[in-house]
Amino acid sequence: MAMDEKSEYNLKRLGFPPRAKNDPTGAMNQAIVEYYRCPENLAAFQLAGKVSEDPGYFRFGPETICYGKSSSGFRSKEVIGPLYDALNDVTAADGTVRLPLDPNDILQNLRYERYSNNGHEGQSPLGAPPVVRDFYYRLRPYLPLPIRKHIQKARLSDWTKIAFPRWPVDRTVERILERLLVLSMKAQAVHQVPFVWFWPDxxxxxxxxxxxxxxxxxxxxxxxxxxxxxxxxxxxxxxxxxxxxxxxxxxxxxxxxxxxxxxxxxxxxxxxxxxxxxxxxxxxxxxxxxxxxxxxxxxxxxxxxxxxxxxxxxxxxxxxxxxxxxxxxxxxxxxxxxxxxxxxxxxxxxxxxxxxxxxxxxxxxxxxxxxxxxxxxxxxxxxxxxxxxxxxxxxxxxxxxxxxxxxxxxxxxxxxxxxxxxxxxxxxxxWWRQRSEMRLLSVGNRWRIEGRGSERARVAFATLVGDELAFTVEGPN
Ligand SMILES: [Zn+2]
The missing domain is CATH 3.20.20.370 (Glycoside hydrolase/deacetylase)
Incomplete structure (x- = not known):
């Protein structure tokens, strides 16, 4: 059996449907495959309907706030107040997940902070009107530290009221990726997915x-x-x-x-x-x-x-x-x-x-x-x-x-x-660059990682536990 056929065979054994040739939705899998370094024929996603012209805030599950365009419900200009939960509109049939959003777009909006100017038209993206910032920077060398501290404190005093991102730790990007993997696994009735563990050794x-x-x-x-x-x-x-x-x-x-x-x-x-x-x-x-x-x-x-x-x-x-x-x-x-x-x-x-x-x-x-x-x-x-x-x-x-x-x-x-x-x-x-080019191959009844630096990489499994994922990491090869 050629390597690709073997992979295909093992995916079938794990319960994955064969990869659709010329999968038109491949681009929507990209974010998940890039993040987990899991087999590419894993997830099939499709955009359900046409996305809105206007971006805004909505939920993707009770705990997860997104920003961008969507094809269902409503989007809010502010994070405060009730947000529409678009997760309720996800459907799955024949191993394909139909989403009311484009995951790549939604993830980029967070990673590139494209949401952050929304609702703050009067402010520059640097947090204060340019004139005030200019003035502060011109004076800064002449201000003793206690006065600088005082000015900064006053400027930042509303920070406890900011609802999004979540203080003191926010991992919305990873939560969305986990949610997408869960949806894909459920749609395909797959219990476990192999991937390249995030860190070496x-x-x-x-x-x-x-x-x-x-x-x-x-x-x-x-x-x-x-x-x-x-x-x-x-x-x-x-x-x-x-x-x-x-x-x-x-x-x-x-x-x-x-x-x-x-x-x-x-x-x-x-x-x-x-x-x-x-x-x-x-x-x-x-x-x-x-x-x-x-x-x-x-x-x-x-x-x-x-x-x-x-x-x-x-x-x-x-x-x-x-x-x-x-x-x-x-x-x-x-x-x-x-x-x-x-x-x-x-x-x-x-x-x-x-x-x-x-x-x-x-x-x-x-x-x-x-x-x-x-x-x-x-x-x-x-x-x-x-x-x-x-x-x-x-x-x-x-x-x-x-x-x-x-x-x-x-x-x-x-x-x-x-x-x-x-x-x-x-x-x-x-490490992260090497990992981003690694490939997971199935050899016999095991998974092996190929690519530069793979001697430090470990095969991991994401296992479905209810609606959540549990990760396990294999020992060294
Ligand atoms: Zn500095």
Whole structure:
């Protein structure tokens, strides 16, 4: 039997119907296949009816909020108030699921934050009217930290009232993907689906530590910060602002590299204007790309997590780390509603999934690690990527440093007890890219993963338990 025939045979054995030739709905399977790396002949989806002209909020199950166009019920301009549940309109017949929405579209609206300008016409996407933001940034260098804190607190004071994304952890993207897989399995009366496990060597989840270097004092603290990280066996990336903020001597970069830490580019000059106009962005990105080559950096992060995913094509980086999953406490609100890496064109996004040290210490005035712990527990239970930003600048004080030390200890403990993978960000980028090209083949009565890096990959199974999925991971081959 040829390999493809064998696959087909095994799928039949598992209860899958044979793959329809020239399946016109293949494009709607794409998001699920890309996410799970499961056999392509798994799901058959069709759009039921014609989608609306107007996008808006609706539900897809009682717990899951979507934004976009749909072909049933109504869509709301605001998240508050009763939302229509489009899951009730899903039908299935002959192994095909008919959906009142296009899953690719709905998922992109969340990942690219296309929902976030809705209902805020009076505001710029950067959270405050441009004039106010300009004024703030012009004054910022002259404002002492307590006054800056006060202004930021006042600007962010309504954050507890934001209904969507969900604070402090939002995984709407993954919930939608799980719901789609469940629908497909039920429609085809399949009990179990094989897929490529999310993380290498059977790790339950992943965590990365990243340090954004803001000012000279922070730059001068990097050596001691590396000592601190090393004392817990955790390597981190340093995001360097290449212009204006502080000198970047070669010796500084060499030390980071030589000690096995990673260098990334943070913005260009961190003046808050990187995304103000597309023309300016494109002009600045040329220099940013040059610095990436000079520093041999693979990753990028914008100052203050300002972002516009529609322009990312100009960035000459392998990955980006500027998109929070829930941005309630960041100057640009919104969030990608995901705990997993995802592609924005050819750039891989490693979303920020936990609160920044600055927001924790200076907006919430909290020096405990309880919130970090709560987020980390929730993310690791869902097999997600827990990513942290801790600034060298903000942990120079003894009190803040003790909090950071406690976070490092927690991470080291979880790595041992719960098998969390804690690599450098560029290793996550490499793994996720390799996984995105892996193929699951059935050989004999087993599944095997093929492709670069597959020696670290594990076969996993999603099993239907009621309306939910349970995951199991096989041992090494
Ligand atoms: Zn910064």
């Amino acid at each position: 059977g790790a339950t989840s992943c965590a990365i530590m990243t340090h954004d270097v803001e000012e000279l004092a922070g730059r001068n603290f990097c050596s001691r910060l590396m000592d601190l990280d090393d004392s817990m066996g955790i390597k981190a990336s340093f995001q360097i602002v290449p212009e204006k903020r502080y000198p970047v001597p070669d010796g500084f970069l060499d030390e980071i590299r030589d000690r096995g830490f990673e260098i990334n580019i943070q913005d260009l000059n961190h003046d808050g204007h990187l995304f103000s106009t597309q023309e300016q962005f494109l002009r600045r990105v040329e220099r940013i790309n040059e610095y990436a080559r000079k520093y041999r950096a693979l990753g990028f992060r914008a100052g203050a997590l300002y972002r516009n995913q529609a322009w990312y094509g100009a960035l000459d980086f392998s990955y980006d780390m500027s998109v929070p999953s829930v941005a309630h406490l960041d100057p640009q609100r919104g969030g990608c509603c995901s705990l997993m890496p995802f592609f924005i064109g050819r750039i891989l996004e490693l979303p920020l999934t936990t609160i920044q040290d600055y927001s924790l210490f200076h907006i919430l005035n909290d020096y405990s690690i309880e919130l970090w712990k709560q987020q980390l527990t929730s993310i690791t239970e869902q097999h997600g990527l827990a990513s942290f930003i801790v600034h060298p600048d903000y942990i120079i004080s003894k009190r803040a440093r003790a909090t950071y030390q406690a976070l490092l200890e927690l991470l080291a403990r979880l790595r041992k007890d719960r098998k969390i993978w804690i690599p450098l960000p560029h290793e996550v980028d490499r």
